Amino acid sequence: MSKNTLKIGMAQIAPVWLNKEKTIEKVKASINDATNKNCELVVFSEGLLPGYPFWLSLTNASEFDSKIQKEIHAHYLRASIQIDKGDLDGICQMAAQNKIAVYLGIIERAQNRGGHSLYCSLVYINQNGQIKSVHRKLQPTYEERLSWSPGDGNGLVVHDLPPFTVGGLNCWENWMPLARTALYGQGENLHIAVWPGSVNNTKDITRFIAKESRSFVVSVSSIMRASDFPKETPHLDLILNNAPDVLANGGSCIAGPDGQWVVPPVENNEEIICAEIDYNRVLEERQNFDACGHYSRPDITRLTVDRKRQQVVDYLD
Secondary structure, three states: OOOOEEEEEEEEOOOOOOOHHHHHHHHHHHHHHHHHOOOOEEEOOOOOEOOOOHHHHOOOOOOOOOHHHHHHHHHHHHHOEOHHHOOOHHHHHHHHHHOOEEEEEEEEEOHHHOOOOEEEEEEEEOOOOOEEEEEEOOOOOHHHHHOOOOOOHHHOOOEEEOOEEEEEEEHHHHHOHHHHHHHHOOOOOEEEEEOOOOHHHHHHHHHHHHHHHOOEEEEEOOEEEHHHOOOOOOOHHHHHHHOOOEEEEEEEEEEOOOOOEEEEEEEOOOEEEEEEEEOHHHHHHOOOOOOOOOOOOOOOOOOOOOOOOOOOOOOOO
16 A cells, blocks of 8 residues: 655744854754654745845845945855755755755855845755755745845746655745646645744635645744844844844644644744644545646636746857
8 A cells, every 4th residue: 555644844943043054053953853753854944044034124124225234135145055056965965864855945046147146945855865946936025025036937846755746835925826826737735835934924824725725735934033143143233123032933834635724833932843644635625626627627727837947148158
């Protein structure tokens, strides 16, 4: 009989904010922790490595040509992840050693776009330690556009993780019906939604996507407290002057294909939250609704998705 369940770990942790090396070590420790709990997939939050740009809403980030904003942004660039230069190699090796798949939110310096702009990317690493997709957030949200660049459709793909087919989106992308449909149409039945960290984001959309897609939906958020900002952060006094004690309270959760909670939102705790999910529940709930299957009308409405990796220069040599 084929395998019917999958055990998932949700890594609701705080980064060592804008410290790439120390946050990587914390990610590795969480992978080990999830492995010890017999998880087959571990999921980390949006932009966890090396951290979400919380300063944008705290320091008048829209002020043009501000020396303060330039200095903080330069610090962010230096801390960001360059996949082509091997920044994720150690995490990939650990995934392979532990035979565990990983979804990891990173801030990516994209070499194919010149290497000096940032993308909010969701990386999937399979159980053999191979990076199988890097999904750059299609549209940064509101003040995020002061720091992150808009991505492309290259990462709108799904992956086999028996017995499931898994895909994922970043934060408010999960509110975009066409982005969701791009994954549903490839057979997704385990949806990963990553967030910077707020139960206000996860408590409604997680269950909604589950009911719409008749899939399991895993939402993972981070923890961030004012005390988590390292002392070496540029203009830390200015950031903390307007920062609440808790900037991200978690809210990681799992909803089943009927929209009911498997794991209700967990607030404030920094931990690996585990649950085992049963593929048969997907098959049961698809009996009366399947958004891209028997309940669709492709003769009337269809979606076209461009999955080419965007770049400015094509080199012919």
